[in-house]
Amino acid sequence: MKILLVTSSARGHALAEALHRSPQKPEIISVCANNNPGIRAIASQMHVQNLMDFESIVRIVKESTPDLAVIGPDDPIGGGLADVLEELGLPTVAPKKSLARIEASKGFARNLMEKHGIKASPKFRIFERQANSQRDLLEEEKEMYTFIDQELQGNYVVKYDALKGGKGVKVSGEHLMSVDDGMQYALECLNECGRVVIEEKLIGVEFSLLSFVSGKQVVDMPAVQDHKRAFDGDTGSNTGGMGTYTDANHALPFLTAADVKRASEINRQTADALLRECGEGYKGILYGGFIAVKDGIRVIEYNARFGDPEALNILPLLSSDFVTVCQAITTGELTEDLVRFEKKATVCKYIVPKSYPDKKDEKGMEVIFPSDLPDNARLYYGDVSADEQGRLHLGGSRTAGIVGIGNSIAEAEKVAQEICSKVQGPIRFRSDIGTADLIQKRSQMMEDIRSVSS
Ligand SMILES: Nc1ncnc2c1ncn2[C@@H]1O[C@H](COP(=O)(O)OP(=O)(O)O)[C@@H](O)[C@H]1O
Ligand SMILES: [Mg+2]
Structure with missing residues (x-):
């Protein structure tokens, strides 16, 4: 094989x-x-x-x-x-190219969900550069302004409509401070790729639910929560992801059973919609990026692959044969029985160069990892390379993901934290990911959002 x-x-x-x-x-x-x-x-x-x-x-x-x-x-x-x-x-x-548009085009994903009656999107509009006269362009700009300013009341998100390495989305109040800022970025997107998605800014707590998919067969993995911000307390620049956790029951502490069930249902509906839209089945990993909001679950985006770090939490828990699962995805023989995950929690913390993600000052410098890991830990190398003597040197991006496995998130967190603190070199990591404090904050936020009467 x-x-x-x-x-x-x-x-x-x-x-x-x-x-x-x-x-x-x-x-x-x-x-x-x-x-x-x-x-x-x-x-x-x-x-x-x-x-x-x-x-x-x-x-x-x-x-x-x-x-x-x-x-x-x-x-x-x-x-x-x-x-x-x-x-x-x-x-x-x-997935093949046409099916992978679920990730590569955020506009395609929104249109697909709308067309197939999947009610999980925020208010959105897609603007296309098809106007050919100066007058049409002005009309289009006016419509865009009205949509952002009136319909969305200035709470909006602007999405570049093509793959952009996680750097194409800008959110009002974070990256865009006025309606004019939004207009400027939306026009930049239109000029660059001909299409832009503008949508309502949702308030809630984000999580991911990934599924193995073969056409209509959909088998879920444990739900995961990612942490995009560079520093403790969710501060600093957005990164590729500083760490993630999963819980022993494969759900997340701030979600209800109904929330997870709904996300799972949306992944199933989306796989089915893709089959109907593209005339052939999706084969691979379907990654639903969700947000739990006041009145349920919405989709932030879809990805057509494993997430990084999500894969680092999920794959070590897979106790059945991954190769068999992969084969079943390609042959259309995917069943729940083939996919078994240990009932354990995981916490992943990424070791990154000190100045990541804003600069690459430490590139080429040496990093030393603890030589032996306990059975309940994993170390996955990222942007790091070995020289002839076997010494490891930092690249400019995320260095290595360290995963702790335990009976609870707290137990898994301790394992990951201990190993991270033994890594030597000009690196840093987030100490708060997976701690009781941070999880309590998420749960409190969810409670607050859901208790406000509308
Ligand atoms: N409609 C939305 N409401 C609120 N926040 C959003 C919305 N869409 C995106 N975001 C925020 O922007 C981040 C990046 O957007 P996403 O659609 O996931 O694109 P990408 O991962 O390709 O950058 C999300 O993780 C989320 O925090
Ligand atoms: Mg995303």
């Missing part, structure tokens, strides 16, 4: 590890964006290259004849790598 794994970062390391521990003992052929020491230690072949160089990936497939492919990141998925691999006859765990 040979598996082509197209990845980068700590999510890639977690995927490689989950495939590697399969009783089917697959050989892993890795195509990776950097020389990831974690993947290198597991894979039998390591091709370090640009993941958008599909021609080179095709050459590797022809030479090494894998039986299955798994694609990790959004860019190659959005760019249609699954179509290219399937064309070669290689069953692939990742």
Whole structure:
């Protein structure tokens, strides 16, 4: 059994590890964006290259004849790598380009949900650059202004309508301080990619529910909460994610059972809508980004892949064979029985260079991780590279995800925190992720939002 794994970062390391521990003992052929020491230690072949160089990936497939492919990141998925691999006859765990629009175009996702009666979007409008006279353009601008100012009352979010590495969304009150700021950014999006999504700013608590999907078959993973802000107390710049946690019951402390059930239902409806819209089934990971609001659950966005760090929490808990799950996704034989998760909580904390995400001052500096980890911990390497002596050096992005596993979030947090505090080098991490204090704050916020009478 040979598996082509197209990845980068700590999510890639977690995927490689989950495939590697399969009783089917697959050989892993890795195509990776950097020389990831974690993947290198597991894979039998390591091709370090640009993941958008599909021609080179095709050459590797022809030479090494894998039986299955798994694609990790959004860019190659959005760019249609699954179509290219399937064309070669290689069953692939990742949606084809047309289905991956659920992530690559936020406008497509909103329209799809609306068209198929999935009532989980905020108020939104999509503006397109199709006007051809100066007068039409002015009309369009006026409409946009009225939508932001009158209909949304200045509480709005502007979304660039293409993949932008998590940097295309700007929120009023955070990045955009006036209606004019919003207009300026919306026009910038229109000029750059021809389409912009403007939507109502929702107030609530965010969480993710990822599902394995094969057409109409949808099997959920434990719900996860991510922390995007750079510093403790949710302060500082937005990052790729500083850490995440899951609970032993696979739900989250601030959600009701009905909330999780509703998110699960929305993922099912969305998989079904994709099948009807695109004429073929979605095969891969469907990642619902949700927000629990006053009167239920709404969708913030969809991703067409595992999240990073979400994958770092979820994959270590998978006690059934990940390779079998991947095979079932490609053959359409996915069932609940194939997917089993341990009833444990996890807390992931990302080690990042001190000046991340604003600067890359520590790039190239050495980082030293504790040499042995307890059984209830995992370390997944991200943007870090090994030199000839085996010493590790920081890249500019997130360095490594450290995961603690326990019977409760508190127990898992202690494990992760202890290992993080032993890492040496010009790094930092968030001490508050997974602590009782932070979780209490989330629950309190949810309670406050839901108790206000409208
Ligand atoms: N409608 C919305 N209401 C409130 N906040 C939003 C809304 N849409 C996006 N956000 C905020 O912006 C962040 C990024 O938006 P998202 O749609 O997830 O795009 P991406 O992850 O591609 O940057 C979200 O995690 C959320 O905090
Ligand atoms: Mg997001």
